[in-house]
Amino acid sequence: MALEMKVPSPGESITEVEIAEWLVEDGDYVEKDQAIAEVDSDKATLELPAEASGIITLKAEEGDAVAVGEVVCLIDTEAERPGGGDDKKESKDKKESKDNKDKEESKDESSEKKEKEDKAEAKTEEPSKSSTPSQKQDSHAKGSPSPAAKKILDEKGIDSKDVNGSGRDGRITKEDAVEAKASMGSPGTGKRGESKKKMSMLRRKVASRLVSVKNDTAMLTTFNEVDMQPIFNLRKKYKEEFKDKHGVSLGFMSFFTLAVVRALDQYPGVNSMIDGDHQITFDYKDISIAVSGPKGLMVPVIRNAENLSFRGVEDEVKRLATKARDGKITVDEMTGGTFTITNGGVFGSMLSTPIINPPQSAILGMHNIVERPVAIDGHVEIRPIMYVALSYDHRIIDGKESVGFLVAIKEAIENPEELLMDKDVKRALEL
16 A cells, blocks of 8 residues: 655645655655655754655655645555565675676776877877978967066966967067966966755745845844953853753853843833734743754744743753754744844854844844953953844834843843842852
8 A cells, every 4th residue: 555645734834845855765665754855844944754664656856845735755555675685785795896897807908908009199190300491480380488488477377378479470579478467357277166056945035034124124233342251250160060960051142141031121122023013012032042053044942031040041052952953943943032142153253233033123143252452440451352233123123222222231241140140149050
């Protein structure tokens, strides 16, 4: 009996997917629950498991867009599992070895024959040692450079064919070579190949959303700088104890996530979005965390971050980031955020203007940490400084709110013990 495998619905509002890659070949025997394909939706890449064991027949090609519910393959559940695999493999290996040996012998004979033919041809075409006057004149034909000119042209990387000679019979002189200039339109000696591949459905959707943000929002960005020394001090003192007890590292993301929660409490308008002629403001904080995955940018969501401790945030960041990088993140885990944090600093970014993640109205950009001279109490000190950026939709967030929000982030990061830990570090870190 042939079982028809249909495309399951990856999530609400998704009507079609794209076959990103078949993990099996037509005619293979597959086991039940074995991953047979990767499919792209406009929100995530998911694995398609076999619904039964049997011989598979593919009904769609890689790159095909197929509707949810459409048949993509057949599985013959009555087919027997192929036996004697090892014997067949051994026989195949022996045959391949013999074929390779025959090919090598044939290649050697062919090479030997070719070498003899080349020698005979060279002997036939060998010119006479005595040259006629016409042959000597040909050696100075049009475009032929003098030795000095050739050296100069080689140093400039200019082909003699691109130079008009002013000497006798068009011979290129030293002066011609000195005055010659390389054409800016001439290809160099390096490789000039190119490749073309279709963008995944996820990448196409991301591209479309980014363009729509630029076109449909009044996006502005405000900047500030943060002294990371207090965070450095806390992590140096407690990170080993924190990791030993909780099994996760005490990273920067938990400090910034809780600083965002505090700032959103002070400026609730930043935790809102536009719906037609209305502004929706949320009393919960679902913080989206931008993560670079194998298929592109993923933005999993930390739900109700206002209820999480440092340990809770770090647990969620690790769990979601791992699933995103392994391609196992679900659509539900990437939808519904109210504010986004992106960290370009992990790639070395000093400063950027992050693009809003629609339909949200604001996004915080973190960047790399660099030691810079700063004025502290009238003295110059070297401190680890991070530039931060807040991009926001000016239609519903005013400049006063955006600047105040970013200042609140700066205050919390530079004074975490008082503003994020209620002056009790061990209790806040659950140590």
